[in-house]
Amino acid sequence: MGNAEGRAPRRAQPRGNPGSFDELHRLCKEVFPPQMEGVKLIVTKTLSSHFQVTHTVHMSTLGPSGYRFNATFVGDRQLGPTEVFPTLLGDMDSSGSLNAQALHLLGDHLRAKAVFQTHQAKFVTWQFDGEYRGEDCTATLTLGNPDLLGGSAPNWVTTLNVGYGGAHASYYHRANEQVQVGVELEANTRLQESTFTFGYQLTLPGANAVFRGLLDSNWSVGGVLEKKLPPLPVTLALGAFLNHCRSRFHCGFTVTVG
Template identity: 35%
Template sequence: MGLGVSKCEAPAPDPTILLPPPPPGTAAPGGAPPPDGAPVVNEKFKNNPGTYEDLSKKCKEIFPQPFEGAKVMINKSLNQGFHVSHTLTMSSITPSGYRFGTTYIGSQLLTPNDPALVLLGDTDPSGNLNAQGFFNWSEALKTKFVVQVMNSKFAGTQLGLDYKGRDFTASATLANFNLFNETGIGVVHFLQAITPKLCVGAELMYQQAPQIPGGAATALTCSGRLTTDESVWSAFAGTNNLGLSYYRRLNEEIQLGIELENSYQQQQLIAAIAYQFDLPKANFSMKAMIDNNWTVTGVLEKRLLPMPFNLSICGSLNHVKNQFRMGCGFSIGA
């Protein structure tokens, strides 16, 4: 957990690769139930607390994802299960150029929200590759992987397994594991529902590398989440840091999120507050945040109906460094 910092994950694929709409009559993963009212959650798992890594998901979704420069994306659905995308990026601080992306969604559905197989990937003209996939063996057991190839070498790998019980979720992950160099990261998560509104869990991380004193290190983090009718509180305390996040929906248009994190090693406190403002009738959405480094960021998104066009405008200003960045994105297709 933390403010957008992953302690164990390998680099993820480019965020411009988005999961396309599901086949008619189903719901997108994490989305609303289909119109016919088919149940989304199996009664067997109605008290399941979800995964450990999603403890503060509601709050993190409020925070904007800034970008710099210009970005154009074209999406095309070849059929219900296979989709492609073309992305052209021009930026002075992030990798620029053309990327080709693909998404495959298996036809078998375990639930309206969960296809048995999902594969995503993107590549550039130099052959650099980002890929990730999910395979649901059953409603309780899920495998996931992430692979990144840079300059014809594996830059990052990750393999994970999630097991979902009636009122708990257990997960195990291996990242950048290399037996020959004796390096890698192993993480075990466990999350238990105490009541329908309260869950607690723990994360045990083991990292092995030659540059670490003694050759290896472990870290234990304990976490919890409290969900009320109007808000979601989540907190964690570990060997290296502690933090708190708060999410609240103020009304139908405005959502609020606050995150605090204190790092013992870096002796640094990070605090940020964000909000999301939605106008569904105008097909307009805005996310904005400010942190204790006096960085203000905002992202505006507008869907240009009836055409399948989306316009995004981003701005970020650091008042201390007097640094300003701006981005503009345009996407065509689903």
Template identity: 35%
Template structure:
């Protein structure tokens, strides 16, 4: 089950982390297809200006102004990363959130208790009411990650979502796992709906392939590192209940000397998308982003331009 928001999996800090052997933990079940999905462009629409400012080693704020047909307004964000270092580039707790001028707010708290237990709490408030809430708990060892998630649980009308996940490392390259999801509530036919999924992932130094399937759906991804600055990703998703299937091909190219990163994708629905990021200066933190998406079948598209400072 994907998170409603996509916060960083761990915090970063400038404090020196104690040396430790590399972890053999396979990661969480939600990260099965992450290497391929990281290649795909994150398309946006309209104009966007974002200013990010680090106030200390542990605290950062951001100011974002969006002008688009779907969302126009100002948003303030803040991120706090604690000093509880659990590994290189990994520190807890992590507290982040953002709010707009209307008071719509999202917040995430991520904390790890010792080397094995981690919890994540998320909430979303819209128009003065709680629009969504989710809590997850994970146990991580060198060989597996097991976790449970409770989302939008309402004890008054007996509704919500329960998810249990397990991902285990069989060899240095092969991981297998399972996910059980149960949605229940008075609006669901029969009172509840359950899905059991099985997954596997094979990882090498230059490529990774992952497969997850259930009775009603299939999800396959492939990542390939062609060169240090060039990577490809392929993703196939099919849902028998919705009667659709989509294959998407994407690539990411980097020009480090020019400060340019380009991501593009094309899928079987005839949708072409691309995002280019260009660092304007080697000494000043100014980055410009250009985004575009065009669906040839529907003759629809959206385009955006952004400036990131910080």
């Protein structure tokens, strides 16, 4: 039998490119609240359209306190809201440890990234990545050469990353403009343990506030509330985390300027 009269034929929706390897789990992880402890002050200064610096002071009672300096340079070629080439990032703490990244576009489909890390002026590690970005797929080659399987849709992203040490799967879903949820599963074959994490994000545009909550299989619960104070370029964040099994509780407060 033919199609009913007046019914439009269904068209396959284009899947689009799933994004780079490093960004596959980003949407899911951004839903989870970041760990906060102590007091943190972040000051960001934009020096030009290409150069930006950030000063961070962290005072903690559980871990070491310190100062971090971050510098970011971006070029003129912009492919998207978060893709500008070339990009150079450097982050150094008060002990002299450095994390540096360089990203460059080699062509319409090829991207390259170099990562260097030192610890207290001693060279620790380096890594080079090469990435091919097609219309509906991404192929990434790194030193570890992990396998990759991913798919995406307009309002959800599901990702499975499999390697020799285990597997990492995540699912991100945007219900609407205010509600986002994420589920993450990490399995480590060497340690023979798995971790399941559920997180959600609530955006309140009228209150200039964002709340992120988290619950994992280790019986840890936590939340972070971020509040912007327009017209001032100031963002306040308050977070608290509790582990019932280990009877651990910590909280933190962050002020971001810029």
